[in-house]
Amino acid sequence: MTTIEPPQPRFAQIAGVLRDRIAREIYKGGEPLPSEPELAKEFGVSRITINRAVGILRTDGLVRVVRGRGTFVRAIPVxxxxxxxxxxxxxxxxxxxxxxxxxxxxxxxxxxxxxxxxxxxxxxxxxxxxxxxxxxxxxxxxxxxxxxxxxxxxxxxxxxxxxxxxxxxxxxxxxxxxxxxxxxxxxxxxxxxxxxxxxxxxxxxxxxxxxxxxxxxxxxxxxxxxxxxxxxxxxxxxxxxxxxxxxxxxxxxxxxx
Amino acid sequence: MTTIEPPQPRFAQIAGVLRDRIAREIYKGGEPLPSEPELAKEFGVSRITINRAVGILRTDGLVRVVRGRGTFVRAIPVxxxxxxxxxxxxxxxxxxxxxxxxxxxxxxxxxxxxxxxxxxxxxxxxxxxxxxxxxxxxxxxxxxxxxxxxxxxxxxxxxxxxxxxxxxxxxxxxxxxxxxxxxxxxxxxxxxxxxxxxxxxxxxxxxxxxxxxxxxxxxxxxxxxxxxxxxxxxxxxxxxxxxxxxxxxxxxxxxxx
DNA sequence: CAGTGGTCTAGACCACCAC
DNA sequence: TGGTGGTCTAGACCACTGC
CATH class of the missing domain: 3.40.1410.10 (Chorismate lyase-like)
Known part of the structure; x- marks a missing residue:
């Protein structure tokens, strides 16, 4: 369990951590993120907070969600x-x-x-x-x-x-x-x-x-x-x-x- | 009370209605939107759903929030x-x-x-x-x-x-x-x-x-x-x-x- | 102090997918 | 059928504003 302290809102901090993990290829292009319940457990927050953090990554174009299957890291060629x-x-x-x-x-x-x-x-x-x-x-x-x-x-x-x-x-x-x-x-x-x-x-x-x-x-x-x-x-x-x-x-x- | 039916998520529909009202200048530039509790009552949803709808308008640059005062329509010169x-x-x-x-x-x-x-x-x-x-x-x-x-x-x-x-x-x-x-x-x-x-x-x-x-x-x-x-x-x-x-x-x- | 929006939780129901 | 994410609610606490 990774702890998170709030000067920034937690969902923003979590989004930052996830973004960093994608950059470091801990989560690799094309592969799925851990499920929202899993991440909720890891960070010690509710699933909704995780959902909101993932929403930020979506808007950034970093991940792509497939309903019923999971959330996948995008390969982003510029x-x-x-x-x-x-x-x-x-x-x-x-x-x-x-x-x-x-x-x-x-x-x-x-x-x-x-x-x-x-x-x-x-x-x-x-x-x-x-x-x-x-x-x-x-x-x-x-x-x-x-x-x-x-x-x-x-x-x-x-x-x-x-x-x-x-x-x-x-x-x-x-x-x-x-x-x-x-x-x-x-x-x-x-x-x-x-x-x-x-x-x-x-x-x-x-x-x-x-x-x-x-x-x-x-x-x-x-x-x-x-x-x-x-x-x-x-x-x-x-x-x-x-x-x-x-x-x-x-x-x-x-x-x- | 204005009713809302869901083929699209409610927060998206409400965002659409609010966007439309701003375009029609029912809510005018520089003036505040009704408060979130008021809007929640009008649309018959929880305040959180209103908050999410307003979030869309914020990301669109249509409104600006001042903590403790309210949500104001932006004048957007291009x-x-x-x-x-x-x-x-x-x-x-x-x-x-x-x-x-x-x-x-x-x-x-x-x-x-x-x-x-x-x-x-x-x-x-x-x-x-x-x-x-x-x-x-x-x-x-x-x-x-x-x-x-x-x-x-x-x-x-x-x-x-x-x-x-x-x-x-x-x-x-x-x-x-x-x-x-x-x-x-x-x-x-x-x-x-x-x-x-x-x-x-x-x-x-x-x-x-x-x-x-x-x-x-x-x-x-x-x-x-x-x-x-x-x-x-x-x-x-x-x-x-x-x-x-x-x-x-x-x-x-x-x-x- | 009351009113504003910001955030979080627990619990719930849904649509979709793979098995 | 069980797992995924999408959405909504009720209730709560917080920070900030203006009176």
């Missing part, structure tokens, strides 16, 4: 997404995501569903089209070692999608950006807006994570050389398994000099 | 930080943060503490200096309408900080980047890495938010024209009140054409 350079690989016919995941020695995978819907007010504004006009939506889900790590919904104006031939699930080598380039509408200007919030219930289900757990949301607007938007994508990814990288230089120094 | 263009204002002697906050009609503020410490292994690696060598740390805290919204710790190699004269709290017009420019070490290349996680206990205190609430962490590395790092800054901000924007263009299209 993927770095390099926004500025992520499309350079497309000439080799590889998606940016594939490269990022393969670099970590993991197996990439994805699902796509294509749909046609009338543009919502928000989508219409971002794409600079009439609200209600047809847009093609590509709903993708990405996997690393068969675990879902990201969902991304892309919106392309209907007529442009027809012209570029990106209305099917398979958009050919280099993906939809390459098809857009072939019809003279290559995406050249990019704007990404990043925010961070708790996962909604539906997102939590798709990403096999807990509601409340932080997600990163990235809104990517890609525009052609005339600054006309050709594609808008909303990415949602589990906060604990991604880092986003951006690089740029400040040209104004040269101008001033 | 600040957009435009990474690429945020330093253009420095020639007018204004910090980027000041401009961002003033644009929202709010009053900006900040605190600075300057310190000298031996470089940690991590800081040394990022700054490309010897571990243990002296670095100057500027610990800043930023406020909007007197509410803390961001902490940022900047690290500059000791000798460079001396040369540029940024060892005092006040770094003069345009801030430390302008002083670095004056000694020929203007930051020109920038790299930012964004991640998202639950706030630590100490961060939660500094930012007056809840532990567990999502924060955005931004690691900014600024380098001079020779790609030598001159400053590394770790920003931590409350997730619910910030958006980060990045823009870039793909020059390779022109090269290929």
């Amino acid at each position: 993927v770095t997404r390099r926004a500025n350079s992520r499309f350079v690989a497309r000439d080799q016919g590889l998606g940016a995501f594939d490269v990022e995941v393969r670099d970590l020695g993991m197996k990439p995978g994805s699902e796509v569903v294509v749909d046609r819907v009338p543009a919502s007010d928000r989508a219409a504004e971002l794409l600079q089209v009439e609200p209600g006009s047809e847009v093609v939506v590509r709903r993708r889900r990405f996997f690393a070692n068969d675990e879902p790590v990201q969902v991304a919904d892309s919106y392309i104006p209907g007529p442009l999608a027809e012209e570029a031939g990106v209305t099917e699930a398979d958009t050919g080598p280099g993906g939809s950006y390459s098809r857009l380039a072939e019809v003279g509408r290559a995406p050249v200007f990019f704007s990404e807006t990043v925010s961070c919030r708790g996962a909604s219930a539906s997102e939590a289900k798709l990403l096999e994570m807990e509601p409340q757990q932080p997600v990163l949301e990235v809104l990517l607007i890609a525009s052609d050389r005339d600054h006309i938007p050709v594609s808008v994508t909303q990415h949602v990814m589990a906060g604990h398994q991604w880092k986003l990288n951006y690089e740029w230089s400040d040209d104004s120094e040269r101008v001033d000099a | 600040v957009t930080r435009r990474a690429n263009s945020r330093f253009v204002a420095r020639d007018q002697g204004l910090g980027a943060f000041d401009v961002e906050v003033r644009d929202l009609g709010m009053k900006p503020g900040s605190e600075v503490v300057v310190d000298r410490v031996p470089a940690s292994d991590r800081a040394a690696e990022l700054l490309q200096v010897e571990p243990g060598s002296e670095v100057v740390v500027r610990r800043r805290r930023f406020f909007a309408n007197d509410e803390p919204v961001q902490v940022a710790d900047s690290y500059i190699p000791g000798p460079l900080a001396e040369e540029a004269g940024v060892t005092e709290a006040d770094t003069g017009p345009g801030g430390s980047y302008s002083r670095l420019a004056e000694v020929g070490r203007a930051p020109v290349f920038f790299s930012e890495t964004v991640s998202c996680r639950g706030a630590s206990a100490s961060e939660a205190k500094l930012l007056e938010m809840e532990p567990q609430q999502p924060v955005l962490e931004v690691l900014l590395i600024a380098s001079d024209r020779d790609h030598i790092p001159v400053s590394v800054t770790q920003h931590v901000m409350a997730g619910h009140q910030w958006k980060l924007n990045y823009e870039w263009s793909d020059d390779s299209e022109r090269v290929d054409a």
